[in-house]
Amino acid sequence: MSLHPPHFKPDHFRWAYDGDTGVATITLDRPEKKNPLTFDSYAELRDTFRDLVVTPDVRAIVITGSGGNFCSGGDVFEIIEPLTKMAMPELLAFTRMTGDLVRAMRACPQPIVAAVEGVAAGAGAILAMASDLRVAAPDAKTAFLFTRVGLAGADMGACAVLPRLIGHGRAADLLYTGRSMGAEEGRDWGFYQRLSDDPLAEATELATDIATGPAFAHAMTKRQLDMEFAVPIDTALEMEAQAQAICMQTNDFTRAFEAFANKRKPEFKGD
Missing domain, CATH: 3.90.226.10 (2-enoyl-CoA Hydratase; Chain A, domain 1)
Structure with a gap:
């Protein structure tokens, strides 16, 4: 709840x-x-x-x-x-x-x-x-x-x-x-x-x-910081590849690109 x-x-x-x-x-x-x-x-x-x-x-x-x-x-x-x-x-x-x-x-x-x-x-x-x-x-x-x-x-x-x-x-x-x-x-x-x-x-x-930043991406960063404590670098690289690919599917990522292309500050909504 x-x-x-x-x-x-x-x-x-x-x-x-x-x-x-x-x-x-x-x-x-x-x-x-x-x-x-x-x-x-x-x-x-x-x-x-x-x-x-x-x-x-x-x-x-x-x-x-x-x-x-x-x-x-x-x-x-x-x-x-x-x-x-x-x-x-x-x-x-x-x-x-x-x-x-x-x-x-x-x-x-x-x-x-x-x-x-x-x-x-x-x-x-x-x-x-x-x-x-x-x-x-x-x-x-x-x-x-x-x-x-x-x-x-x-x-x-x-x-x-x-x-x-x-x-x-x-x-x-x-x-x-x-x-x-x-x-x-x-x-x-x-x-x-x-x-x-x-x-x-x-x-x-x-x-x-x-x-004010990308909430979903911040949550992913926090999770990876914890999960990667106890894994070898090869495993960490694969974990981060998958995590980043997931973040690239978010609307925040698209909005950030559009804002950059139009020379304005991005607005992150956590989705």
Whole structure:
């Protein structure tokens, strides 16, 4: 079922949709605790990203936090404490559910831009990692701090995705130590694409620029970026040949040619 973007009112975060640009903004909104996640907010975020698969009116997503922080991870008393009392079946159900959030973020066709201020820790760092692009404030501190609470760095896809973003050795540094990565370090390592004194405005501008582009082709690019992680170059070349041939059948491709031929800006409609 579609989210019906203008009328969607989630219970555990804020949602804003700009019908003129097609950009939707998800804001984690528990600023008094640096926007931690709960069992319910994990599930609602997962379901929201799943529903975006069938919500073509949304063409790009911005995810951010309120009160000068992105997300401090799982709430200590609403998640961490209950987990210490659970049996293995309940624990596995929870860890699979958190992984399903990352799956849903990667499976939704819309590019996701994270706007990060202040703390992005634990699951908050994962939300930034699972986004397609990341914009950080100069004060942003990103920490995959699972080892600090006696857990493995292997959480929510970190051991699979983070090395692909910043390299194996750098990922190992962050995942073993749980230390904070500063914004400039994150940019130098390729985790953050841009730094800005106003990361939400910068991320919204970036998402708006993406949203004016060819939505079907952007979705194809996102899918291929993920699928080509684990295939040899010959397979990747064939996958991209087929993907591009499909895009060449779209009306956006025809409109772009006609606009170029007539020396005007193309209008992409996602079809």
